[in-house]
Amino acid sequence: MSIYLDHAATTPMVDVAMNAMVTQLAELGNPSSLHSHGRATRKTLEDAREVIAKEVDCLPTEVIFTASGTEANNIALKGLYWAGRAAGKKLVVISAIEHHAILDPAHWLLTHEGAEVIQVPVTPDGVIDLVFLKELIDNRGQEIAVISIMHANNETGVIQPIAEVVRIAGQIPVHTDAVQSFKKTPLSFSTLGVIALTLSAHKIGGPLGIGALILRRTVEIPSLLHGGGQEREIRSGTLNAPSIIGFAAAAASEHYPVDEITDLRDRFIAGVREVLPDAIVNGAGADRLPGIVNVTFPHTQSDTLLLLMDGAGVSCSTGSACSAGVHEASHVLLAMGHTEVTAQSSLRFSFGATSTTADCDFVLSVLPDVITRGRAANSV
Numbered sequence: 001m002s003i004y005l006d007h008a009a010t011t012p013m014v015d016v017a018m019n020a021m022v023t024q025l026a027e028l029g030n031p032s033s034l035h036s037h038g039r040a041t042r043k044t045l046e047d048a049r050e051v052i053a054k055e056v057d058c059l060p061t062e063v064i065f066t067a068s069g070t071e072a073n074n075i076a077l078k079g080l081y082w083a084g085r086a087a088g089k090k091l092v093v094i095s096a097i098e099h100h101a102i103l104d105p106a107h108w109l110l111t112h113e114g115a116e117v118i119q120v121p122v123t124p125d126g127v128i129d130l131v132f133l134k135e136l137i138d139n140r141g142q143e144i145a146v147i148s149i150m151h152a153n154n155e156t157g158v159i160q161p162i163a164e165v166v167r168i169a170g171q172i173p174v175h176t177d178a179v180q181s182f183k184k185t186p187l188s189f190s191t192l193g194v195i196a197l198t199l200s201a202h203k204i205g206g207p208l209g210i211g212a213l214i215l216r217r218t219v220e221i222p223s224l225l226h227g228g229g230q231e232r233e234i235r236s237g238t239l240n241a242p243s244i245i246g247f248a249a250a251a252a253s254e255h256y257p258v259d260e261i262t263d264l265r266d267r268f269i270a271g272v273r274e275v276l277p278d279a280i281v282n283g284a285g286a287d288r289l290p291g292i293v294n295v296t297f298p299h300t301q302s303d304t305l306l307l308l309m310d311g312a313g314v315s316c317s318t319g320s321a322c323s324a325g326v327h328e329a330s331h332v333l334l335a336m337g338h339t340e341v342t343a344q345s346s347l348r349f350s351f352g353a354t355s356t357t358a359d360c361d362f363v364l365s366v367l368p369d370v371i372t373r374g375r376a377a378n379s380v
């Protein structure tokens with residue numbers, strides 16, 4: 001038995017994406033070259049850009065391809081901060097539950113670039129505190145260079161009220177990290193009204209190492225990478241045509257059955273509650289993505305559970321970052337009110353397009369034994 005319930009970490013590539021990518025790998029031509037080889041690659045690449053633009057509801061010129069979601073987040077946060085700082089604004093506002101690809105650049109701006117960083121707290125269900133944000137904007141709105149709040153959280157799947165954030169923010173630029181949301185819940189750049197939005201291909205059945213920053217057409221920000229200026233002078237580097245084409249094919253493929261995955265998630269939650277009544281489903285009261293379930297199993301230790309699960313043939317995740325081989329307590333669960341101990345007694349199960357009812361039921365069948373053994377290991 002080998003069951004993969006870690007689709008929030010990365011997804012299997014869909015066939016159409018793999019085929020499109022392999023076909024393009026055999027083609028020759030730098031898309032910036034003016035000869036016929038270059039122009040042929042450029043044409044395929046611009047078609048791919050149009051596909052991504054259509055899927056996220058923006059203009060093709062608003063798509064800036066990057067080498068990852070991490071890079072897109074860095075370009076957005078640092079670039080919007082630098083643009084704001086030039087106008088005397090030094091405050092960076094993020095949420096307490098951001099991915100490290102926002103948390104860490106924010107910390108870097110604080111330690112190296114003179115920024116002040118304020119984190120918006122979340123409710124026990126993991127939704128950002130809009131009252132806190134509104135008060136902050138009422139009091140210090142003139143100082144804010146950028147607000148970056150993720151669209152849905154990668155550990156709990158909790159969806160954030162971004163349209164409301166944009167409304168409260170008024171003229172302040174808002175970026176959202178939509179890496180986990182794209183193709184899993186409705187996502188429209190133009191309707192949301194954000195200035196910048198991050199995507200990553202490998203979370204939607206596309207290849208690793210390709211992402212995009214959707215950046216409003218009129219916005220100019222300083223770049224991180226200087227060179228050929230390929231992407232609106234904001235991102236330099238020869239465009240990775242095969243990966244971009246794989247990304248677009250995955251985005252267009254409609255391979256993600258939202259209703260079925262939601263049913264699987266709910267079947268799993270009901271099953272967990274039946275076999276382990278003291279388990280806590282984190283964020284259960286909030287609007288969530290279809291595929292992510294984060295559960296705290298009291299009196300256990302996440303690392304032990306992960307290994308026991310792996311031994312039982314199930315790949316899942318602790319959801320939190322790993323430093324020197326040891327998982328830290330998740331900052332997301334801590335922000336939701338967990339203690340260090342209970343935050344470190346939690347696992348994330350993430351379902352995807354290839355998940356089945358049999359996968360779900362198998363995990364439920366091994367779970368009681370895994371938890372019993374995890375508790376025994378924890379009590380010695």
Ligand SMILES: Cc1ncc(COP(=O)(O)O)c(C=O)c1O
Nearest residue numbers: 068069070099101154177179200
């Ligand atoms: C919410 C979120 N943002 C950003 C990233 C980073 O994306 P990438 O793996 O493309 O760098 C991830 C990946 O785990 C994520 O879940």
